[in-house]
């Protein structure tokens with residue numbers, strides 16, 4: 139029986155290094171009509187504060203995604219047996235104007251979610267999550283958020299600018315796009331400007347889980363606790379690749395040592411199963427600093443894991 143859902147092109151139909159470089163070798167379509175979920179690229183890096191290069195992230199993540207097979211052998215998730223997914227291409231940002239890019243991203247995401255399609259956005263620097271949240275909150279109201287990152291991204295300004303990759307969650311809080319008591323920031327670490335750096339988000343109600351609290355242990359119990367605290371509320375998952383230790387994921391702009399392992403990343407995302415996810419992203423992969431391609435490869439795998447935990451995905455008993 140032919141499967142009624144889009145399937146990734148198989149490795150026995152076309153060599154993995156051949157064919158169009160879409161995400162997971164899925165079919166493309168111009169709009170999100172008829173889709174339950176889509177991969178969408180957001181190529182931009184003009185919000186970065188140190189090394190740039192994330193404008194090349196979506197293309198490189200798609201290239202490295204060619205090794206992904208359709209079934210999740212660890213969890214039993216069978217997304218392509220149960221929901222309709224395609225690659226809808228990239229949102230055309232304006233590489234000469236960050237504020238215009240932010241407007242273009244919000245409009246691009248709004249065009250996707252009006253079809254009740256869940257966007258899995260491929261970054262791009264973390265500035266992009268602000269306009270995504272603006273579009274999502276217009277549809278769903280203020281959301282809960284699982285934010286995996288080395289950084290809080292709650293600066294009021296960077297170099298005098300309100301919009302940059304280190305400010306999105308300050309703006310999101312001010313604009314009422316997120317519910318602070320239902321925000322969980324995991325993997326936070328590094329040097330700071332003052333001993334109070336982590337105090338402000340905590341004073342606003344954010345749950346800050348520092349990397350040191352994650353060291354040497356499974357994060358499965360943490361995720362159980364987070365699921366209980368969020369409940370069925372619409373939830374956004376934003377995954378900054380720099381949450382990982384740079385020994386795993388060196389290809390990023392603002393690397394910090396002492397980070398999460400890839401196994402912990404899998405535990406976090408798999409631990410989001412059961413949440414009412416309304417959107418996900420994977421940001422800050424910078425291919426010029428990714429000499430082995432491993433950072434983009436991890437990004438591709440984590441996007442697949444995000445797809446696997448979306449509402450409506452069927453699981454096969456293993």
Ligand code: MN
Nearest residue numbers: 264287291378
């Ligand atoms: Mn970030």
Ligand code: MN
Nearest residue numbers: 288289378380
């Ligand atoms: Mn970061």
